[in-house]
Amino acid sequence: MLITVTINGKKYSDDITPDLVLLDYLRQKGCYSVKRGCETSNCGLCTVHLDGKPILSCSYLAARADGHAVTTLEGLQEEAAEFGAFLADQGGEQCGFCSPGFIMNVLAMVRELKNPTEAEIQEYLSGNLCRCTGYQSQLRAVKNYLAHKQEVQP
Amino acid sequence: MSFVNAPIRKKDAMSLVTGKPVYTGDMIPQNALVVKLLRSPHANADIESINTAAAMKVPGVCCILTWEDVPDARFTTAGQTYPEPSPYDRLILDRHLRCSGDPVAIVAAENEAAADKALRLIKVQYHVMEPLLDFTKALDNPILVHPEENFHALCPVGADNKRNLCSTDCFTVGDVEQVLDSCDVVVERTFNTKANSQAMMETFRTFSYIDEYGRLTVVSSTQVPFHARRILSNALQIPKSKIRVVKPRIGGGFGAKQSVVSEIFPAIVTLKTGRAASIIYTREESMTNGSPRHQMQMKVRVGANRDGVIRAIDLYALSNAGAYGDHGPTTIGLVGHKSLSLYGGLEAARFACDVVYTNTMGGGAYRGYGATQGIFAVESAVSEMAAKLNMDPCVIREKNMVAQGQTMPTYYNEPCNSCTLDKCMAKAKEMMDWDNKYPRRVLENGHIRSVGVAMAMQGSGISGVDIGSVEIRLNDEGFYTLLLGCTDMGTGCDTILSQMAADCLDCDLDRIAVRGVDTDFSPYDTGSYASSTTYVTGMAVVKTCQVLREKIRKAGASMLQVPEESAEFDGKRVFVPGTEKEISLEKIGYASYEGHNRCLSASESHSSPISPPPFMVGMAEIDLDPETGKVEVVDYVGAVDCGTVINTNLARVQTEGGIVQGIGMALYEDVQYSHSGKMENRSFLQYKIPSRLDVGKIRIEFESSYEPTGPFGAKSIGELVINTPAPAIMNALYNATGCFFDSLPVRSEDIFFAMEEKK
Numbered sequence: 037m038l039i040t041v042t043i044n045g046k047k048y049s050d051d052i053t054p055d056l057v058l059l060d061y062l063r064q065k066g067c068y069s070v071k072r073g074c075e076t077s078n079c080g081l082c083t084v085h086l087d088g089k090p091i092l093s094c095s096y097l098a099a100r101a102d103g104h105a106v107t108t109l110e111g112l113q114e115e116a117a118e119f120g121a122f123l124a125d126q127g128g129e130q131c132g133f134c135s136p137g138f139i140m141n142v143l144a145m146v147r148e149l150k151n152p153t154e155a156e157i158q159e160y161l162s163g164n165l166c167r168c169t170g171y172q173s174q175l176r177a178v179k180n181y182l183a184h185k186q187e188v189q190p
Numbered sequence: 191m192s193f194v195n196a197p198i199r200k201k202d203a204m205s206l207v208t209g210k211p212v213y214t215g216d217m218i219p220q221n222a223l224v225v226k227l228l229r230s231p232h233a234n235a236d237i238e239s240i241n242t243a244a245a246m247k248v249p250g251v252c253c254i255l256t257w258e259d260v261p262d263a264r265f266t267t268a269g270q271t272y273p274e275p276s277p278y279d280r281l282i283l284d285r286h287l288r289c290s291g292d293p294v295a296i297v298a299a300e301n302e303a304a305a306d307k308a309l310r311l312i313k314v315q316y317h318v319m320e321p322l323l324d325f326t327k328a329l330d331n332p333i334l335v336h337p338e339e340n341f342h343a344l345c346p347v348g349a350d351n352k353r354n355l356c357s358t359d360c361f362t363v364g365d366v367e368q369v370l371d372s373c374d375v376v377v378e379r380t381f382n383t384k385a386n387s388q389a390m391m392e393t394f395r396t397f398s399y400i401d402e403y404g405r406l407t408v409v410s411s412t413q414v415p416f417h418a419r420r421i422l423s424n425a426l427q428i429p430k431s432k433i434r435v436v437k438p439r440i441g442g443g444f445g446a447k448q449s450v451v452s453e454i455f456p457a458i459v460t461l462k463t464g465r466a467a468s469i470i471y472t473r474e475e476s477m478t479n480g481s482p483r484h485q486m487q488m489k490v491r492v493g494a495n496r497d498g499v500i501r502a503i504d505l506y507a508l509s510n511a512g513a514y515g516d517h518g519p520t521t522i523g524l525v526g527h528k529s530l531s532l533y534g535g536l537e538a539a540r541f542a543c544d545v546v547y548t549n550t551m552g553g554g555a556y557r558g559y560g561a562t563q564g565i566f567a568v569e570s571a572v573s574e575m576a577a578k579l580n581m582d583p584c585v586i587r588e589k590n591m592v593a594q595g596q597t598m599p600t601y602y603n604e605p606c607n608s609c610t611l612d613k614c615m616a617k618a619k620e621m622m623d624w625d626n627k628y629p630r631r632v633l634e635n636g637h638i639r640s641v642g643v644a645m646a647m648q649g650s651g652i653s654g655v656d657i658g659s660v661e662i663r664l665n666d667e668g669f670y671t672l673l674l675g676c677t678d679m680g681t682g683c684d685t686i687l688s689q690m691a692a693d694c695l696d697c698d699l700d701r702i703a704v705r706g707v708d709t710d711f712s713p714y715d716t717g718s719y720a721s722s723t724t725y726v727t728g729m730a731v732v733k734t735c736q737v738l739r740e741k742i743r744k745a746g747a748s749m750l751q752v753p754e755e756s757a758e759f760d761g762k763r764v765f766v767p768g769t770e771k772e773i774s775l776e777k778i779g780y781a782s783y784e785g786h787n788r789c790l791s792a793s794e795s796h797s798s799p800i801s802p803p804p805f806m807v808g809m810a811e812i813d814l815d816p817e818t819g820k821v822e823v824v825d826y827v828g829a830v831d832c833g834t835v836i837n838t839n840l841a842r843v844q845t846e847g848g849i850v851q852g853i854g855m856a857l858y859e860d861v862q863y864s865h866s867g868k869m870e871n872r873s874f875l876q877y878k879i880p881s882r883l884d885v886g887k888i889r890i891e892f893e894s895s896y897e898p899t900g901p902f903g904a905k906s907i908g909e910l911v912i913n914t915p916a917p918a919i920m921n922a923l924y925n926a927t928g929c930f931f932d933s934l935p936v937r938s939e940d941i942f943f944a945m946e947e948k949k
């Protein structure tokens with residue numbers, strides 16, 4: 037079937053099989069930041085934005101993205117580097133394999149929640165598993181980033 | 191010193207956080223065949239017949255291999271120094287299937303759909319046999335996991351396949367029975383720990399191709415590239431000279447990737463077809479046929495006097511190797527060496543162990559490597575002793591803990607050169623406010639808040655076995671290339687070792703260009719395991735820098751035409767003190783690239799006769815709902831002695847991450863099998879690892895000793911940090927409920943029923 041999807045601002049039309057999931061489609065398109073960590077929608081590694089909202093691309097058919105705009109970390113390089121610097125300063129990207137999905141969700145959260153409390157942050161990001169860090173450094177990074185955002189644009 | 195002991199960003203950090211394609215799966219060549227495995231549905235079966243004709247007809251299928259197509263030479267997948275203590279007990283594909291999920295056939299196709307279709311069309315007739323699943327009944331069981339005649343062990347580990355025995359060992363110090371007999375109090379208990387999945391986020395994966403020189407290149411997410419080269423050579427029966435192994439960034443290992451799990455399958459396809467081939471394990475495959483922590487049963491007897499002086503510990507451990515020996519014979523040693531040695535004044539100690547084969551998935555290496563299980567048992571027994579003596583569990587430890595300056599008879603008689611366990615205890619107590627919180631209080635909502643404590647140790651590399659080597663080259667413009675053979679698997683060793691090099695060479699961190707592992711050009715390193723990298727490879731960096739500095743100084747002196755002894759090197763220039771004579775490193779670098787001069791480089795190896803233990807004290811504060819048995823770890827403090835901390839950020843994150851893995855092990859992680867031997871909880875839906883909602887506060891402080899044999903005084907950190915949560919949480923549970931918990935994981939229902947029974 038033919039679909040037209042905007043990926044990171046660029047339009048693509050492709051003939052795909054109906055069972056192709058968005059994750060695999062995106063990787064075929066060279067968006068290698070999108071990772072797979074499970075087959076059961078439990079890890080959050082595959083998080084991308086569909087029309088600005090975070091979704092799990094492993095359990096979303098590419099066909100459903102027809103006519104929509106998908107953003108991956110490749111399309112948010114500036115924001116990724118901005119928040120990523122806070123993460124890096126905590127050593128919160130240990131193996132880094134969970135980082136792209138995690139960062140996509142952090143960036144979505146920042147747009148969605150104004151001044152999230154610690155509990156709201158943890159809740160929002162709870163679907164992003166990380167086996168390396170124990171989450172503390174990620175939380176420190178998010179808090180520092182939010183504080184920084186407050187400072188530059190209160 | 192300016193970079194060591196600082197919170198330095200990892201050199202690869204920005205590429206990771208911006209999602210660059212730096213992992214194995216991101217680099218698979220476009221035309222690579224997709225390799226998939228047909229796996230056994232039975233835990234113990236022989237293949238009677240296998241028919242691949244229909245599968246071969248699927249368009250896009252390129253090759254299907256069965257047991258008849260692979261070399262008949264047994265090998266081990268354990269990434270260890272040759273000769274491996276692990277028995278040579280497996281084939282790439284075997285007619286005898288020894289655990290559920292054992293590979294039956296290898297399928298390679300142009301795409302995933304074709305491979306999947308072919309898998310469904312292979313017809314196999316199995317002769318299904320009763321599986322041996324209970325490891326406590328494995329020894330001398332009539333069901334033999336390895337009845338084959340060509341089973342063999344390179345090392346005298348006591349392996350006897352006709353008894354299901356993978357290895358056996360025993361060591362004693364003093365007369366345990368006699369000392370125990372004369373103790374006022376003896377605590378005796380049997381502890382059980384389960385298999386745990388490392389659950390690194392990047393599953394096992396590898397791709398391979400024949401390079402321009404006609405050699406097999408294997409790109410893999412591995413902790414042990416050089417061992418992988420040897421294992422591939424053993425398995426494929428081709429010379430090592432024909433193999434190159436490359437390690438890109440790794441998405442976590444925790445020991446799982448110290449075994450060769452996925453490498454051989456695409457490699458044999460590439461050899462047979464000449465085509466590039468790739469395999470990516472599903473999460474399910476990673477869980478059902480990975481290399482998990484060994485399930486163990488441990489019997490402990492601790493004897494003490496009424497004043498709390500611990501006099502003897504007797505420990506017996508039975509370990510379930512599963513279907514293949516892999517890390518079985520080596521893991522078990524740590525159960526004893528790294529638990530008993532926490533106690534300094536023992537008059538007698540004994541450790542005996544057996545490792546047995548069963549028809550469950552083969553165990554491997556998981557962070558802590560046996561020490562985790564042993565420390566859980568011994569620390570829990572010591573806490574029980576404290577309870578029996580009506581003593582604060584911290585106090586009994588303060589009385590008995592190993593101290594700097596002692597010799598450790600249960601730790602290969604190695605000296606305890608550096609140890610601040612006493613300070614760690616004091617620091618942890620202060621952080622936790624132990625004296626006010628111990629043992630428990632009841633909150634207004636009826637929940638019980640209690641605290642628990644445990645100590646831990648590990649090693650720093652394997653004494654006299656591990657080798658780290660590095661090469662450092664001076665380039666034009668005066669920057670350096672640092673070539674490493676150890677594997678950064680997210681742990682940050684590329685950065686940590688660069689920090690050391692920068693300090694040793696008095697230069698900026700940016701002047702060090704670091705490059706990780708390619709067996710064709712990296713200097714030999716045993717690999718990243720056994721907590722060896724910082725300590726062992728770190729010393730190789732220090733030594734190499736010393737040699738290179740001398741070469742630079744001499745080259746500078748010769749360019750200045752002054753006597754060598756008069757010249758000094760300060761990192762930027764070679765100069766003669768008190769004179770105007772100097773020449774910059776940049777100029778020396780450029781000159782070394784000119785024909786009449788010499789390129790300046792150095793490469794040194796290091797191996798340590800001792801393995802200095804890092805130490806730690808962990809304390810858990812739990813919140814227990816007595817109505818339901820639900821327990822939450824609300825606060826965890828860790829005070830760590832890893833010697834000098836090389837990178838304060840990375841050491842902290844290691845510790846936090848290790849503690850959270852330990853909490854998972856204590857409270858819910860458990861590889862479970864059905865009656866027929868199939869792993870049941872084979873996904874993240876069923877095998878729960880901690881999410882960020884499952885962990886409370888975690889607070890870490892470092893109480894650094896100085897290890898004289900380590901680089902900059904450093905010891906290890908990576909494995910140590912997983913060892914305290916299980917015993918500390920069990921101690922907190924005892925302090926909350928008065929019940930002793932001896933089998934992991936402890937779930938809400940276990941706590942609830944134990945409390946009911948107590949009533």
Ligand code: FES
Binds near residue numbers: 078079080083094
């Ligand atoms: S890959 Fe695990 S949630 Fe999508």
Ligand code: FES
Binds near residue numbers: 132168442680
């Ligand atoms: S950093 Fe490795 S999984 Fe999160």
